Amino acid sequence: MTQKTEIRAEICLPTTNLTADIGFFTKVLGMQMDRIYPADDPKVASFRGHGLAVQLDADAAQSAGRLQFATDDQTFADGKTQLVSPGGTQVSVVPLNPPLILPETNHSFVVRRLADQAPWVIGRAGMHYRDLIPDRLGGSIIASHIRIPDGGPVPDMVHYHKVGFQLIFCYRGWVDVVYEDQGGPIRLTAGDCFIQPPEIRHRVLEASDGIEVIEIGVPAEHVTEIDHEMTLPTAVVNRDREWDGQRFVHNVAEGGTWVDARLPGFIARDTTIAENTKDVAGVQVIRRGQGDPVWAAHDADIYFTFVMQGEFVLEGDGQAPHTLVAGDAFVIPPGMRTRYSAPSDDLELLEVALRGDFRTEL
Incomplete structure (x- = not known):
């Protein structure tokens, strides 16, 4: 041998x-x-x-x-x-280090309601997880609603994830996190988001009472490795560094620019994630705008939406209408025609698409 x-x-x-x-x-x-x-x-x-x-x-x-x-x-x-x-x-x-495998997406139309009382599961570092895509589209994605009921220091260690894409969007409260090569601790507040490039070292430090985040991971099952050697923050600050072609993003909601969304009747705030991942994914916040909603179809491989505020009726070809409210989530398969009808004035949606350069047909 x-x-x-x-x-x-x-x-x-x-x-x-x-x-x-x-x-x-x-x-x-x-x-x-x-x-x-x-x-x-x-x-x-x-x-x-x-x-x-x-x-x-x-x-x-x-x-x-x-x-x-x-x-x-x-x-x-x-x-x-x-x-x-x-x-x-x-x-x-x-x-020892198996390659990251991205499963083929098993497309399906998914609606997940908060009122359905899906169980909260205790996950890593004592955080509570609620699964927003139960079938995980064949293992291609996991979307989790995560909460920490009691604020204060988080029992976390320097670690990293073997992923293709990972988003952390702050839904409620705030959380302090420190990242490799990004300087000192960064506070993520409601409406802000991070993308954690593949294998960037980081550590969750402290959170407010009632902190809630939406976390998207691709693929659904991925390994979390503990790094016992690295101390954060690192002495080097290099905010232009890339990990597997992706840059770290800290997008702040306050002062963001709102423009007409691809869907008539709505406006959108882009998070720059498509730009910084070379269109691996795109993330936008959508609000009610002027005009009437119309029927539309998207060609994104994965098109996930979480309802952060307000309500509307999700209509889809071959589907009964679904009245959705804050805390609900849904996935629309590519090519399926849908319409967001009867939106409330305070409607706010988190839209995550893979890829980020998808097309919409009205």
Whole structure:
């Protein structure tokens, strides 16, 4: 066998309560957590300490643990994914840094109402998550309504996400976050947003009581890695830096420019995200304008909208009308004709499209 590159051996163990076990392995056993996923409802977490590496898996069969080797060396074990020792012990071989895979979008028309009482799930760092796209369009996207009921310091660590695109839009309250190469802590207030380019290191510091954000992640399932080496803020400030072709964006709502939206009867405030992601995605805030709403169809692969304020009636070809209010969300598949009828004067929508250079036909 040829010379190996980096190889990490882990003992993989089942768990029936990952949230409680995270506290046990870090506080009681004194191990450090390296990664966790998915963020909205964690199932897998990895730890190191005392000469051991341990992975806890909530979906693993409740039986004895197994040995796993993670490596990017394709020659290790002659490329096999399963090995069996002479004594019958099974050993798994997995990629150390698997490539990011963006699943093909499984298009569907989705309406998610706050009044439906979808469950809030405790996710990473104790934050509460509500899923806004239950079918996740075949795994291509996750949209989460996230809240922290009690304000104050957030028990977070320097970390990063292996994603293709990620948006944090502040719906209510405020939150302080510090980012790699972006200087000191930045306060995100209601109406503001960040995009977190792929693998930018960051840490949530503190939040107001009742903070709520909308988080969009592509793809739906992605890994959160803990960076135990980096200290934030970094000494270097480089606001023009790109991560996988994307620049960090902190868009501030106050003083924003409003122009006619692509949909007649509405106005829009652009967040500059299309420009700074090279049209990977586009994000706008939409309000009621002058004139009557019309029927329209979009060719965006993913077209997601969250109702932040007011109400209207969502009409769609082949669909019963849906009266939507603040806290509701919907997804329109490409080519489907819809109309936003009877909008209230205070209507405000968050529109997220992938790609950002999509076209609208009236």
